[in-house]
Amino acid sequence: MKTPTLISPRLVLEPVALEHARSLQPYFADYEVIRHLAAGVPWPYPDDGVETFFREVLLPDIQVGKAMAWALIPKDHGSAVGLLEWRCGGEAEDDRGFWLARPWWGRGLMTEAVTAFQDWVFFERGLDRLEVRNAVANVGSRRVKLKTGAQPLGRTACAHHEGDEAELWEVTRERWAALRGVTL
Ligand SMILES: CC(C)(COP(=O)(O)OP(=O)(O)OC[C@H]1O[C@@H](n2cnc3c(N)ncnc32)[C@H](O)[C@@H]1OP(=O)(O)O)[C@@H](O)C(=O)NCCC(=O)NCCS
Numbered sequence: 001m002k003t004p005t006l007i008s009p010r011l012v013l014e015p016v017a018l019e020h021a022r023s024l025q026p027y028f029a030d031y032e033v034i035r036h037l038a039a040g041v042p043w044p045y046p047d048d049g050v051e052t053f054f055r056e057v058l059l060p061d062i063q064v065g066k067a068m069a070w071a072l073i074p075k076d077h078g079s080a081v082g083l084l085e086w087r088c089g090g091e092a093e094d095d096r097g098f099w100l101a102r103p104w105w106g107r108g109l110m111t112e113a114v115t116a117f118q119d120w121v122f123f124e125r126g127l128d129r130l131e132v133r134n135a136v137a138n139v140g141s142r143r144v145k146l147k148t149g150a151q152p153l154g155r156t157a158c159a160h161h162e163g164d165e166a167e168l169w170e171v172t173r174e175r176w177a178a179l180r181g182v183t184l
Pocket residue numbers: 032033034036037097098099100101104105106107108109110111112133134135138139140141143144
């Protein structure tokens with residue numbers, strides 16, 4: 001299935017393409033962004049890291065239906081400042097990840113992006129359930145999950161830059177529909 005463009009009040013969520021790598025690179029090469037991400041993300045971050053990751057991993061995975069990903073573009077800015085990725089066909093089925101450039105934190109933008117994604121994935125794509133994770137110390141990510149219908153399942157092993165444990169959550173179509181006032 002082709003990745004659709006999603007629209008939220010302040011963002012365009014555009015299917016990710018190699019062209020987005022240039023604007024994302026300086027924002028992602030920031031330890032404050034990377035510190036809670038998987039240990040496999042290198043630090044110090046290479047100068048061509050985003051483009052290499054897109055070309056060698058993400059775009060091929062999208063091509064074979066194992067992932068979908070969106071560049072997050074504020075309507076009043078015009079270029080990509082973050083990414084939302086959904087692993088949808090491989091072993092880590094229904095895992096979702098996201099990051100946003102530091103200057104855009106704290107404005108509710110990731111909550112908005114997740115809302116657009118969950119409206120699409122539950123109400124149009126018809127997914128029943130999504131499992132999501134965050135490093136135990138990642139208060140911002142936990143808060144986004146709490147604001148978007150996630151319910152805690154406990155903790156799970158997950159090696160990241162500052163620890164090896166993550167909180168595990170689930171979001172179900174039923175719960176999301178109830179929160180959004182949608183009748184299934
Ligand atoms: C996590 C992240 C995506 C949040 O994006 P965002 O657009 O700032 O999120 P929102 O504004 O929608 O919501 C963030 C919430 O967390 C709260 N928050 C953020 N950091 C916090 C902190 N250190 N302590 C307490 N609350 C915090 C904000 O106040 C806000 O809650 P509120 O709406 O109740 O005030 C962003 O910080 C980021 O990209 N971090 C680095 C990458 C990352 O950790 N990705 C997630 C991996 S699981």
